[in-house]
Amino acid sequence: MILYFTGTGNCLYAARKLAAEGEKVLSIPQEMRRGGELVYADDAIGIVYPAYGHMMPDMVREFINRASFDAPYLYFVCTYGNRHANAAELCLENARAAGLNPAYVTTLLMVDNWLPNFDMDEQRARIPEKKIGENLACIRADVAARRQWIEPVTDEDRAAHEQFMSLGLRFEPSALGDFLTIDPERCIGCRICAKVCPAGCVALEGGKAVRSAQAGFGCNACLACMHACPARAIACAAGDKNPEAPRFRNERVTLAELQEANGGC
Ligand SMILES: Cc1cc2nc3c(=O)[nH]c(=O)nc-3n(C[C@H](O)[C@H](O)[C@H](O)COP(=O)(O)O)c2cc1C
Missing domain, CATH: 3.30.70.20 (Alpha-Beta Plaits)
Incomplete structure (x- = not known):
């Protein structure tokens, strides 16, 4: 089962491509709207979301806090457009704060939809060099093999996030x-x-x-x-x-x- 949050379709596309045949692909906003208990059980559960200032969108954080997951293999895929910084580590922190212990956390470079800094014509032109299909295939193979892996983060990545935070932009x-x-x-x-x-x-x-x-x-x-x-x-x-x-x-x-x-x- 894969659960996703999307603004402009990248995460929906990634979730669909990662899904095995017949695997459920569910929208996090729809699940949140459904009300009642959010209980999910499967052999593998994936959560796909976009990086916002390298962080998890507010709704995704709320969702993982409210939901319960019964899955031997839980993984997160964070799509981003330009700089992931320490997104994997921040994801892990959010997951652990929600009582979760993901086996696999990775980032995936896609088109950057952040209009204030990026020209969408330039972004579209860069699609081929981002090798989205190839990278998705690697993640899919990792998940199929139940690979245990948390994407490493460097001090430079952490410093990039600190620098972003110092700008005072908050996506809440x-x-x-x-x-x-x-x-x-x-x-x-x-x-x-x-x-x-x-x-x-x-x-x-x-x-x-x-x-x-x-x-x-x-x-x-x-x-x-x-x-x-x-x-x-x-x-x-x-x-x-x-x-x-x-x-x-x-x-x-x-x-x-x-x-x-x-x-x-
Ligand atoms: C509010 C906001 C903040 C973003 N912050 C980052 C960022 O810190 N680093 C980055 O590389 N991309 C950033 N992006 C780009 C998205 O993470 C990226 O385009 C993502 O694939 C969009 O997924 P979606 O089409 O499913 O909404 C940001 C986009 C938005 C809207």
């Missing part, structure tokens, strides 16, 4: 009040932002999208809404490296699949 709902703004003049009321939001933070009021960082499970900063908005009505306070470039969605994931994954309210 309480710190994301003004992170994204929706321009009512540009909004066409299509609801796509609400449908792709994994956290249920966007609603339609008077035919226009309205976001509240504290609504639903609370904004995770995933940028799903900003990438998916066809009217470019959503802006990020942290900036927009190339507003002209087409936004990103993993090229193997359709908008309908992303909406289905994230709740489609």
Whole structure:
């Protein structure tokens, strides 16, 4: 069984590629929304999530704290776009704090969807050099062999994370009040932002999208809404490296699949 969290489809794609035939692939936001007890049992359970400032998204951390896993082999795959820093160690810390003891933790380089620093045209051009398919095949083989491995972390990686933390950016709902703004003049009321939001933070009021960082499970900063908005009505306070470039969605994931994954309210 594989559980994933995604903003723009990378983790959904990775989860699907890692799944063996007939293996369940479940969306973490959907599981969280289902309510009731979160109990999972399988021979192997994988959790796939994107690195946010090298860390686990808020909802993934909450999920692993609430859920119970009965699996002889538990593994984590953290996708990232540019610099993983000490993501594997931070993942291990979160897992242990949740009472879990993963056998395998790795990072996986994919497209970087962080619009403030990255031009999506440049990112798309770099897809071949990232060798995503080959790296996924290696992880899949590792999991099939039940390899015990935690990706090593260096002091340089830790220093990179310290440097990031010193910038003061926090990807928690309480710190994301003004992170994204929706321009009512540009909004066409299509609801796509609400449908792709994994956290249920966007609603339609008077035919226009309205976001509240504290609504639903609370904004995770995933940028799903900003990438998916066809009217470019959503802006990020942290900036927009190339507003002209087409936004990103993993090229193997359709908008309908992303909406289905994230709740489609
Ligand atoms: C809020 C936020 C923070 C991010 N932080 C990092 C980071 O620290 N290092 C990195 O390499 N990529 C970072 N990224 C890029 C994502 O981790 C990467 O694109 C991931 O594959 C996206 O997965 P998804 O398409 O499933 O949402 C960040 C993206 C977002 C939205």
